[in-house]
Structures are given as C-alpha cells and as structure tokens.
Amino acid sequence: MTEKQDELIYRNNRELHYSFDPEQGYTRKVDYQYPGNQVIIQQGWDVVESRVRDVSARIKEGKLSPLSYYMEKNQMELPMLSDYTGFMRWRIKRHLKPGVFSRLRPATLAKYASVFDVGVNELLNPPLT
Amino acid sequence: MIELNFEHRQAGHCESGVTSNLLHYHKLSVSEPIIFGIGAGLFFSYLPFLKMQHAPLTSFRVWPGMVFDRATKALGIKTKIQRFKNPVDSMNKLDEVLALGFPVGLQVGTFNLPFFPPEYRMHYNMHNMVVYGKKDDIYLISDTVVENKVEISYNDLMRVRFAKGTFAPRGRMYYPYQVPSNVDLKPAIIKGIRKTANNMVEVPFPLIGTKGIRFLARQMRKWPQRLGDEKASYYLGQVLRMEEEIGTAGAGFRFIYGAFLDEAATILKQDWIKEVSVEMGEAANHWRKFSYHGSRNCKKRAKPEESYDMLADMLMECADMEEKVFRKLVKIR
Incomplete structure (x- = not known):
C-alpha cells in the first residue's frame, strides 16, 4: 500500500510489524514505519509546533507569561504540570499572567526551571518562535 | 556489575513482548501473540x-499492566509486582532484584526516554521495557520497540519511572520469579479468547467493543461540521496514531490478535479457529486500509471520495467484520 512519492520522514529506528495476507497467512518483518503512518506522526508534531507559535505570539503581545511557552513546548497541561511541580492548579493558572509571573519568588522559578530542564534565565526569556 | 544473559527480541506490543521475553529468560517459550491473546489484550474503547x-481518547487495547497480570496468572507463574512512593526506594529495590539474578520489567513514561526515537517522545506513560543489568551507574535495557539493546543512566531511569500524568507508572516494576518448565496453554487460551470476545460484543455499554467502533464512526461523520476542518483532521489523526503508532504491531493490535488465533487453532486442534483467524486478518487489513485513507485525508491529499463519510463507512465495516469474528469466538469451549 506504499506509494513511490511518499518519502520516509523518520529513519531513526526499525520496528517489528505484523501483517496478514490471505495467501501467506501471518508474517512478521522489521522495518521503518510505513509512509502513511509517518504522516500521522508528523501531524502530531506539527500541531505541537503550531500551538507553540500561538502562545509565542500571545507572549509577545504581553497577554501570557513565558510559562505558557514551556507548557506547550513540553506538551504539559495543568494537571500534569501540577503533578510535576506540586503546585496547585489554580496557582499555576495565575502564573500564566505576565504580571504575576514576573513577581514570582526565585524558589518557585527554580522549581519550574528544573521541571522543564532549563536554566532560570532561559525560563524567563524563552526562545519564542 | 551485573549483566544477565537476556536475549533481546523485538516485538510488536511492548507489554506482551516484555512478558514473552521475561518468560523466555526463565526457559519458558511462549510467543508474543500467545501472551497477548491469553492476557486478553485486544479491546476497543x-x-x-x-x-x-x-x-478524545481512543484505545485499541486493555489498560496497561493487565496483559502481564492475566497472562502470568493464567499460566500459573509466580510474579511480583510493585509500585513505589519514593523514587530512591524503587531504584534500591530494582538493584536488589537484579542482584538476585532476575531481569525486571518496568513501566515507564516515554517523554524523557533518551534512547527512544525522538518522533515518539510524547507523554505516554504506558511503555514497558526490561532492565537486565547494571554497570556502575548505567542500567542495561532491552526495549522491544528499539532495534538493539540500549543503556540508560540512573537519573534518567528514575525520571522515566516517575513520569507524571495519566497512568503515571509510579515506579511500577514486575518480574516472574518462579516459572514452571511446562505449562498447559489450552485452558489459558480458551479463557483469554472468551474474555476478549465478551469485551468486544457482550458488554452493554455503547462506548466499548464493536459498539464503540460504531459510536466513533457516527461521531466521525459529524466532525467536519462540528469542529471545522483543522480540528477534525487532528481528531482523525489522533485515532490513527492510537491505531498505528508504535507498540500496536499495526492496525490497532488486530494483526497480532489474528496471529494469536492462528497459533491457538494449532494448539487447540480446532480448525474452525483457523478460519476465524483468517477473518480477523481480513478485518485487520480493513483497519489498515482505513488508516491509509485516513492519513491521506490528514495530509490533505485526499480525493473527494476519501471524506469523513467514507472513513466512517469503513469503520462501520470494520465493526461488522469484528462483530462476526467475536460472535463466533464467544462460543468457544
């Protein structure tokens, strides 16, 4: 079912695939994900990227804090970030406001920085796209 | 330094593969599809x-952990399963069990898994892999998705074992410690098939089994009007990602389940199951066709007839084919 014009996007790892053919029965082979599937995987990442672009724009407008950038970049929503940081959800929600975020204590910033695996400086000045 | 003599074999589904490989280490050869079938891994919700x-969440298999639990229980294998509050405790325990000479299965999150292909590093907490040794601060890993054996550092391992979010692994580790050298697969297979068939066609709840597939199909028809093109395409993509992405062995586990039925027919010496396994394979190929046309839709390369209506029709056909398969299987004895 593959098409010639479909180029493989990902060639990092080959996996085991099962298939069925009425003549040969069930067979297994190790190969890259087939092209159609690679398209779907890429779609997932494209959506992540476009969400990052959206929040970047809103940060530049001063409507959101840099925290929102890292949440999108790391694909974390409130409940997950709350689990990782131990902060209550409503508190994190407040930190999405630029005014509140800019007044956070160093310890709070350090917690966010360690969860996102960046330095505090980088946390305050994200590489907006 | 510990390095157990563990054979790395790739697999279609991580948990079944890990279970099969762990048993293989204990000199019990049971194939991956058989484990998946006995563990009643196939599902739809x-x-x-x-x-x-x-x-929306679409799932083609049962909750994580169930395949290992059910399969080992059905085969009379003694296992130990543990979760932890404290990450350091979980690592100490892991070291202890390795020192006893048991390879250990771990549930981990994939977001920070360093050896994973980058395109797969989404937050997914239901991945499974085996630790089979330790050199200083480096753990030796056999991951059924990855081509070769790999390694991970102490800190990275602790991090992925305590990934947060839905289905957080909370350090879950599991290993068989007493494996009989000879097991009777027959009753386990029959029980597994009955369980799966029940789940797929007998549960009176609209969102699971073949009813769930039909429900999804009806919803899908409305996606473009209700959500707009972009979101509809993303929703569709999500269904396809759950169906085809890593750890399904293709077509939402339908191929691997068919392979199980094929093997089961031989073991049980019941020829009618062989015929059913062919029907399962055809259903799997239909799912594959669905995801092929679906992915063209996501790529915006769809021909006009590859609309959501057509995709929904295909889903309905998948549901019909599977209903036929499981209505037969539910009568197994």
Missing part, C-alpha cells in the same frame, strides 16, 4: 470525555 493531547 472510545472515550470522548477523556482528552489526550487535546483530542
């Missing part, structure tokens, strides 16, 4: 009220 990465 569509839960629109649960969102994953901003789209």
Whole structure:
C-alpha cells in the first residue's frame, strides 16, 4: 500500500510489524514505519509546533507569561504540570499572567526551571518562535 | 556489575513482548501473540470525555499492566509486582532484584526516554521495557520497540519511572520469579479468547467493543461540521496514531490478535479457529486500509471520495467484520 512519492520522514529506528495476507497467512518483518503512518506522526508534531507559535505570539503581545511557552513546548497541561511541580492548579493558572509571573519568588522559578530542564534565565526569556 | 544473559527480541506490543521475553529468560517459550491473546489484550474503547493531547481518547487495547497480570496468572507463574512512593526506594529495590539474578520489567513514561526515537517522545506513560543489568551507574535495557539493546543512566531511569500524568507508572516494576518448565496453554487460551470476545460484543455499554467502533464512526461523520476542518483532521489523526503508532504491531493490535488465533487453532486442534483467524486478518487489513485513507485525508491529499463519510463507512465495516469474528469466538469451549 506504499506509494513511490511518499518519502520516509523518520529513519531513526526499525520496528517489528505484523501483517496478514490471505495467501501467506501471518508474517512478521522489521522495518521503518510505513509512509502513511509517518504522516500521522508528523501531524502530531506539527500541531505541537503550531500551538507553540500561538502562545509565542500571545507572549509577545504581553497577554501570557513565558510559562505558557514551556507548557506547550513540553506538551504539559495543568494537571500534569501540577503533578510535576506540586503546585496547585489554580496557582499555576495565575502564573500564566505576565504580571504575576514576573513577581514570582526565585524558589518557585527554580522549581519550574528544573521541571522543564532549563536554566532560570532561559525560563524567563524563552526562545519564542 | 551485573549483566544477565537476556536475549533481546523485538516485538510488536511492548507489554506482551516484555512478558514473552521475561518468560523466555526463565526457559519458558511462549510467543508474543500467545501472551497477548491469553492476557486478553485486544479491546476497543472510545472515550470522548477523556482528552489526550487535546483530542478524545481512543484505545485499541486493555489498560496497561493487565496483559502481564492475566497472562502470568493464567499460566500459573509466580510474579511480583510493585509500585513505589519514593523514587530512591524503587531504584534500591530494582538493584536488589537484579542482584538476585532476575531481569525486571518496568513501566515507564516515554517523554524523557533518551534512547527512544525522538518522533515518539510524547507523554505516554504506558511503555514497558526490561532492565537486565547494571554497570556502575548505567542500567542495561532491552526495549522491544528499539532495534538493539540500549543503556540508560540512573537519573534518567528514575525520571522515566516517575513520569507524571495519566497512568503515571509510579515506579511500577514486575518480574516472574518462579516459572514452571511446562505449562498447559489450552485452558489459558480458551479463557483469554472468551474474555476478549465478551469485551468486544457482550458488554452493554455503547462506548466499548464493536459498539464503540460504531459510536466513533457516527461521531466521525459529524466532525467536519462540528469542529471545522483543522480540528477534525487532528481528531482523525489522533485515532490513527492510537491505531498505528508504535507498540500496536499495526492496525490497532488486530494483526497480532489474528496471529494469536492462528497459533491457538494449532494448539487447540480446532480448525474452525483457523478460519476465524483468517477473518480477523481480513478485518485487520480493513483497519489498515482505513488508516491509509485516513492519513491521506490528514495530509490533505485526499480525493473527494476519501471524506469523513467514507472513513466512517469503513469503520462501520470494520465493526461488522469484528462483530462476526467475536460472535463466533464467544462460543468457544
């Protein structure tokens, strides 16, 4: 079912695939994900990227804090970030406001920085796209 | 330094593969499809009220952990399964068990898994892999998705074992410690098939089994009007990602289940199951066709007839084919 014009996007790892053919029965082979599937995987990442672009724009407008950038970049929503940081959800929600975020204590910033695996400086000045 | 003589074999589904490989280490050869079938791994559920990465949750298999639990129980294998509150405790325990000479299965999150292909590093907490040794601060890993054996550092391992979010692994580790050298697969297979068939056609709840597939199909028809093109395409993509992405062996586990039925027919010496396994394979190929046309839709390369209506029709056909398969299987004895 593959098409010639479909180029493989990902060639990092080959996996085991099962298939069925009425003549040969069930067979297994190790190969890259087939092209159609690679398209779907890429779609997932494209959506992540476009969400990052959206929040970047809103940060530049001063409507959101840099925290929102890292949440999108790391694909974390409130409940997950709350689990990782131990902060209550409503508190994190407040930190999405630029005014509140800019007044956070160093310890709070350090917690966010360690969860996102960046330095505090980088946390305050994200590489907006 | 510990390095157990563990054979790395790739697999289609991580948990079944890990289970099969762990048993193989204990000199019990049971194939991956058989484990998947005995563990009653096949399933379908569509839960629109649960969102994953901003789209409704579609699942093609049972909850994580169930395959290992059910399969080992059915085969009379003694196992130990543990979760932890404290990450350091979980690592100490892991070291202890390795020192006893047991390879250990771990449930981990994939987001920070360093050896994973980058395109797969989404937040997914139901991945399974085996630790089979330790050199200083480096753990030796056999991951059924990855081509070769790999390694991970102490800190990275602790991090992925305590990934947060839906289905957080909480350090879950599991290993068989007493494996009989000879097991009777027959009763286990029959029980497994009955369980799966029941789940797929007998449960009176609209969101699971073949009813769930039909429900999804009906919803899908409305996506373009209700959500707009972009979001509809993303929702569709999410269904396809759950169906085809890593750890399914293709077509939402339908191929691997068919392979199981094929093997089961031989073991049980019941020829009618062989015929059913062919029907299962045809259903799997239909799912594959669905995802092929679906992915063209996502790529915006769809021909006009590859619309959501057509995709929904295909889903309905998948549901019909599977219903036929499981109505037969439910009568197994």
